[in-house]
Amino acid sequence: MFSMLKTLWLVFKHAFHKRVTIQYPEEKAYLAPRYRGRIVLTRDPDGGERCVACYLCAVVCPVDCIALDSAEDRHGRRYPSTFRINFSRCIYCGFCEEACPTYAIQLVPDVEMAEYNRQDMVYEKEHLLINGQGKYHGYNYYKVAGLAIGGKAKGEAENETPPVDPKSLF
Amino acid sequence: MNPTIQTLLLIQGVLVGLLTLAGLLVWVERRLLALWQDRLGPNRCGPGGILIFVADGIKMFTKEDWIPPGSDKPVFVMAPAIIVVTALIAFTIIPLAPGVSILDLNIGILFFLALSSMGIYSTVLGGWASNNKYSLLGGLRMSAQMFSYEVFMGLSLMGVVILSGSLNLHDIVKAQSGMWFVVPQFLGFLIFLFAGLAETHRLPFDMPEAESELIAGYHTEYSSMKFGMFFVGEYVGVTLISAIIVTLFFGGWQGPLLPPVVWFFLKTMCFILFFILLRAAIPRPRFDQLLAWGWKFVLPVALLNLIATGAIALARGN
Numbered sequence: 001m002f003s004m005l006k007t008l009w010l011v012f013k014h015a016f017h018k019r020v021t022i023q024y025p026e027e028k029a030y031l032a033p034r035y036r037g038r039i040v041l042t043r044d045p046d047g048g049e050r051c052v053a054c055y056l057c058a059v060v061c062p063v064d065c066i067a068l069d070s071a072e073d074r075h076g077r078r079y080p081s082t083f084r085i086n087f088s089r090c091i092y093c094g095f096c097e098e099a100c101p102t103y104a105i106q107l108v109p110d111v112e113m114a115e116y117n118r119q120d121m122v123y124e125k126e127h128l129l130i131n132g133q134g135k136y137h138g139y140n141y142y143k144v145a146g147l148a149i150g151g152k153a154k155g156e157a158e159n160e161t162p163p164v165d166p167k168s169l170f
Numbered sequence: 171m172n173p174t175i176q177t178l179l180l181i182q183g184v185l186v187g188l189l190t191l192a193g194l195l196v197w198v199e200r201r202l203l204a205l206w207q208d209r210l211g212p213n214r215c216g217p218g219g220i221l222i223f224v225a226d227g228i229k230m231f232t233k234e235d236w237i238p239p240g241s242d243k244p245v246f247v248m249a250p251a252i253i254v255v256t257a258l259i260a261f262t263i264i265p266l267a268p269g270v271s272i273l274d275l276n277i278g279i280l281f282f283l284a285l286s287s288m289g290i291y292s293t294v295l296g297g298w299a300s301n302n303k304y305s306l307l308g309g310l311r312m313s314a315q316m317f318s319y320e321v322f323m324g325l326s327l328m329g330v331v332i333l334s335g336s337l338n339l340h341d342i343v344k345a346q347s348g349m350w351f352v353v354p355q356f357l358g359f360l361i362f363l364f365a366g367l368a369e370t371h372r373l374p375f376d377m378p379e380a381e382s383e384l385i386a387g388y389h390t391e392y393s394s395m396k397f398g399m400f401f402v403g404e405y406v407g408v409t410l411i412s413a414i415i416v417t418l419f420f421g422g423w424q425g426p427l428l429p430p431v432v433w434f435f436l437k438t439m440c441f442i443l444f445f446i447l448l449r450a451a452i453p454r455p456r457f458d459q460l461l462a463w464g465w466k467f468v469l470p471v472a473l474l475n476l477i478a479t480g481a482i483a484l485a486r487g488n
Contacts, residue, residue: 007451010451014208018208019209
């Protein structure tokens with residue numbers, strides 16, 4: 001009996017506690033910088049697209065929400081000619097971000113993606129591509145990869161020595 | 171003014187007031203439960219969210235009104251009406267102010283007890299007519315709860331009757347001008363509180379609905395406004411029990427400065443809020459615990475209280 005009265009008093013005292021509710025549209029909840037929200041395609045420090053259209057994200061995606069086509073520019077750089085993410089399927093698991101070898105695809109802290117029309121949930125490349133570098137600054141895939149493309153020969157990448165001609169050893 | 175018109179106006183006032191109050195209590199309860207759970211509750215619709223009951227009402231009215239095949243149709247339709255009608259009729263005897271009540275019955279307490287017992291039929295019949303095993307279990311529980319708690323509900327009020335020497339609620343309120351009956355009849359008050367909780371099947375005594383065990387108990391199969399009627403009936407029932415507690419134990423409309431109606435309303439609201447606090451704080455006991463507690467503890471205490479009150483009244487010679 002006494003414990004019940006105590007319970008009543010304790011619960012009554014909660015009337016003067018701090019509220020835990022966040023009044024959403026006016027107040028926003030804190031989302032951590034690495035929160036897995038909306039997916040974006042980022043650019044390298046020089047403003048070029050990071051994506052090399054390797055299809056790894058599309059392969060790893062458990063719900064098959066990523067579709068892209070690859071193309072090559074005149075320098076031999078691969079890029080996606082189309083890049084489409086169906087956010088009505090996306091489960092924001094972040095596998096695409098983990099699979100991406102060039103830090104191109106990234107999940108950002110934005111969850112306000114409601115639409116009235118289901119078709120509006122399908123984002124094309126122009127909706128996905130942003131003008132910044134996202135979470136990984138100063139990374140430029142083609143600057144560190146040992147790949148020869150237009151404008152950059154073998155051995156000219158960062159932390160790379162010029163190729164050794166093995167025949168010179170003889 | 172013509173007394174007939176006066177009575178009609180009073181009936182109209184009480185009816186409109188009660189039904190509005192029942193609607194507002196939906197909002198009050200949700201806001202208060204939120205208050206005691208560190209939340210905010212509905213606060214968007216209207217000032218402070220007060221219009222949420224209008225939104226709820228519109229929702230209820232526009233839902234499909236479905237009668238399950240295999241149910242006992244007339245009984246199924248009638249059951250929600252019984253609880254509202256009996257609770258509203260029982261309100262006719264409540265003295266709202268000196269000399270103001272729709273009916274001035276000399277057997278007021280008996281009338282209230284009879285009608286509140288009638289209200290139980292609503293849940294029992296609703297549970298039976300639904301043709302659903304969970305509803306039936308809810309109905310069975312309600313009837314068992316009624317049997318065990320009706321007994322001392324009446325007994326707990328007899329102390330008040332002995333002290334005031336009348337079954338008329340007006341006389342009982344007048345007899346409390348010196349001292350509220352809650353002081354000499356504190357046990358009776360507690361027992362009536364338990365019985366009233368069980369009667370309105372509010373938490374912690376909401377065995378007939380017990381969401382965690384019986385889905386929604388007796389109103390599992392009810393939808394639309396029939397479900398709404400059960401809710402209105404429940405809130406009117408809570409108001410009724412609070413009003414009766416105030417009338418019998420807390421001096422009814424008596425109080426200084428403010429007009430009697432305001433005092434009556436304030437005291438009643440206090441008890442409604444207390445009922446909601448009980449819901450927020452106390453968990454639901456097991457069903458056999460509820461019955462065992464009723465029969466083995468509360469009933470003997472009620473009898474002892476009655477005997478002691480009678481003995482003291484005899485010794486004083488009044």
